[in-house]
Amino acid sequence: MKAVGYYKSLPISEAESLVDVEIPKPEVSGRDLLVRVKAVSVNPVDIKTRQDREGDGKLQILGYDASGIVEMIGDEVTLFKPGDEVYYAGDHSRPGTNMEYHLVDERITGRKPASFGFKEAAAMPLTTITAWESMFERLLISRIPAENEGKSVLIINGAGGVGSIAMQLAKKLAGLRVVATASRTETEEWCRKMGADQVVNHHKPMADEFRHQNLPEPDYILCFNNTAMHMKNMADVIKPQGRICAIDSIRGEATGDLNIFKSKSISFSWEFMFTRSAFKTFDMVKQHQLLNEAAGLFDKGVLICTKNEEGGWLNAENLKKAHKRIESGSMIGKLVLSV
Structure with a gap:
């Protein structure tokens, strides 16, 4: 399957800073969902990770927001079934969402807002979780x-x-x-x-x-x-x-x-929204619940989508442009790409 990643931390202006690659389709087990990714968004954490985490010759795949369709489920999954439309922010310790098929734990995944397209849904998980946890759990x-x-x-x-x-x-x-x-x-x-x-x-x-x-x-x-x-x-x-x-x-x-x-x-x-997934905390499922509640608020019009720019289809060239846009410091709202 197609993916976009990097092997070495480089300035985004370098040709090899992000590259198109072919990798095996992941195999699902446990509480994981195999999601056919339909859209992703780019966040400052993508840029910081690319700049700070050396590839050391090993492929690194970024991406911490996605929406898509559940294709297969692990043998311990209880919250979703194949065909469900989902959105999520992923796990900082696992390969990211910049790929065609992606594995994610069901406990940090929510149902996609029914009123949103995949691009709108992909814009919201990471920022919504971060803001929600900051306000209602930290403060x-x-x-x-x-x-x-x-x-x-x-x-x-x-x-x-x-x-x-x-x-x-x-x-x-x-x-x-x-x-x-x-x-x-x-x-x-x-x-x-x-x-x-x-x-x-x-x-x-x-x-x-x-x-x-x-x-x-x-x-x-x-x-x-x-x-x-x-x-x-x-x-x-x-x-x-x-x-x-x-x-x-x-x-x-x-x-x-x-x-x-x-x-x-x-x-x-x-506030670090990856804490629950990184440490497999006992309350990981709170992010599933949070995203589901947020989906209801989006569908009711209480909250609105913050997608403000689209970067085309996911490939190395377009993802570089998206990273440059975030690095400029002038981005308003969220930027998404289709997969």
């Missing part, structure tokens, strides 16, 4: 709007893939006042479309932005980009005893900056 935000009356959340990088769905969850499910960051006219407009009540510029001192718009100190902050760069801004504006969740690793000397939150007794949490 312990209530899903009862009445309990959040008067509370607000600051979402840094609102127009990115995770921010785009997080704004919707914060507004539609939690009833929070949503303040998002954006620095361009088009990203500000996108944030408002996704549910932001106010938008501030993350390239300016955050405290000044909050004072200028007479905004209250946020009870919660979701940092979805460059955690180290935003440490001081977050410390300046967050409410004492507030909570922060971040997804972007802090590297080098910047790790010491966590002390900046001590005087306000801030709770700081990490």
